[in-house]
Amino acid sequence: MRVGASVRAPRVLIDGFFWGKPYGFGRFLSELCHALGSVPDPQMDLVVAVPGTIDPAMLPRYPSLAWQPVRTAPLPIWEQVLIPRLARRLASDVIHFPCNTRALLTGGRPAIVTVHDLMFLDDIPPWRRVKDAIYARYTTQIFRQASVRSTVIAVSDTTRRALAEHGVEARTVYNTVDGFLAEYAAVAPLETPRPYILHRGGYAAHRNTQRVIEAFRAARAGLPGVDLKVLGAAEGAALWQTEAERDIHFLPRVFDAELAALYRGSLCLVATSLAEGFGLPILEGFGFGTPVITSTRDPMREVASDAALLVDPTDVNAIADAMRALGTNADLRATLVERGTARAHAFAATRVAAEMMAVYAEAAQHRHLSR
Numbered sequence: 001m002r003v004g005a006s007v008r009a010p011r012v013l014i015d016g017f018f019w020g021k022p023y024g025f026g027r028f029l030s031e032l033c034h035a036l037g038s039v040p041d042p043q044m045d046l047v048v049a050v051p052g053t054i055d056p057a058m059l060p061r062y063p064s065l066a067w068q069p070v071r072t073a074p075l076p077i078w079e080q081v082l083i084p085r086l087a088r089r090l091a092s093d094v095i096h097f098p099c100n101t102r103a104l105l106t107g108g109r110p111a112i113v114t115v116h117d118l119m120f121l122d123d124i125p126p127w128r129r130v131k132d133a134i135y136a137r138y139t140t141q142i143f144r145q146a147s148v149r150s151t152v153i154a155v156s157d158t159t160r161r162a163l164a165e166h167g168v169e170a171r172t173v174y175n176t177v178d179g180f181l182a183e184y185a186a187v188a189p190l191e192t193p194r195p196y197i198l199h200r201g202g203y204a205a206h207r208n209t210q211r212v213i214e215a216f217r218a219a220r221a222g223l224p225g226v227d228l229k230v231l232g233a234a235e236g237a238a239l240w241q242t243e244a245e246r247d248i249h250f251l252p253r254v255f256d257a258e259l260a261a262l263y264r265g266s267l268c269l270v271a272t273s274l275a276e277g278f279g280l281p282i283l284e285g286f287g288f289g290t291p292v293i294t295s296t297r298d299p300m301r302e303v304a305s306d307a308a309l310l311v312d313p314t315d316v317n318a319i320a321d322a323m324r325a326l327g328t329n330a331d332l333r334a335t336l337v338e339r340g341t342a343r344a345h346a347f348a349a350t351r352v353a354a355e356m357m358a359v360y361a362e363a364a365q366h367r368h369l370s371r
Contacts, residue, residue: 034179037062117277
């Protein structure tokens with residue numbers, strides 16, 4: 001290198017295919033961008049590729065992050081063709097694929113893959129929609145071919161251990177919800193005529209909604225005037241045959257403002273999944289000052305620590321007892337809110353950003369040395 005020659009900052013391209021989706025990967029991506037985009041001096045160029053159908057005016061402005069529109073295409077074409085092509089055009093040094101899969105060919109650029117869970121490897125995936133089953137199949141094939149050739153990030157130690165069982169070495173970088181919390185910090189509680197318990201459920205078996213309903217039925221005698229609201233299963237009344245039970249309500253997926261209000265107004269949150277990759281509702285509950293009931297299983301136990309009531313998710317009576325305890329004991333609710341607020345600091349956006357920036361820098365340095 002000539003004396004006095006300028007050295008370009010490393011450039012990281014982040015795959016933003018799921019940008020704008022209000023749940024799952026979309027939520028993770030928006031929080032990742034919020035965390036990275038708020039870094040005061042990243043000492044590298046961060047570029048997020050997003051579908052060209054997104055209105056640029058709807059993209060948030062961050063001091064440390066730029067957006068790159070890309071023409072819309074199905075996920076396999078986007079991931080396997082368009083992202084590597086864009087990386088080449090932008091002279092990117094590293095590509096971060098934040099949602100389980102990656103391009104098989106990256107032109108020699110290091111690939112970083114965030115793996116959320118390994119439920120897609122199940123022989124019988126818990127999917128209700130054909131497109132979800134197709135995605136699970138695609139993810140399985142790409143994971144088996146590409147995971148050993150990537151820097152792999154797990155969103156929890158639970159996922160990291162699961163990866164190790166498949167011979168894949170990974171490091172843990174937790175999720176954050178600071179962007180969501182900041183945007184709706186002043187939201188008012190949802191106004192309802194009756195107090196309610198909130199369950200972040202759904203149709204998939206691992207969400208454990210059937211047992212939560214059974215637990216509420218067992219607990220309702222000790223919770224007079226209290227309702228159960230099940231979020232994410234609009235047609236649940238017919239599926240779980242609760243049409244005659246006026247205190248059980250099923251809600252579709254809602255926009256963020258209503259979700260925040262639901263958290264704020266609830267007596268407690270029930271997030272007793274049988275399996276997850278992380279357990280984002282737990283952290284959201286902590287952030288909005290909501291007492292949480294969750295599973296003794298990891299990663300829910302890992303995320304919650306001592307800041308929630310932990311119950312065996314297969315024990316209906318244990319879930320019912322926890323509902324009664326939080327529905328009737330204001331002191332217990334206050335204690336858990338205090339613990340939840342303290343626990344949330346372990347998942348701060350600043351910490352997540354610092355850890356991811358270290359991963360990017362290490363990958364960029366490896367590419368520099370290999371060249």
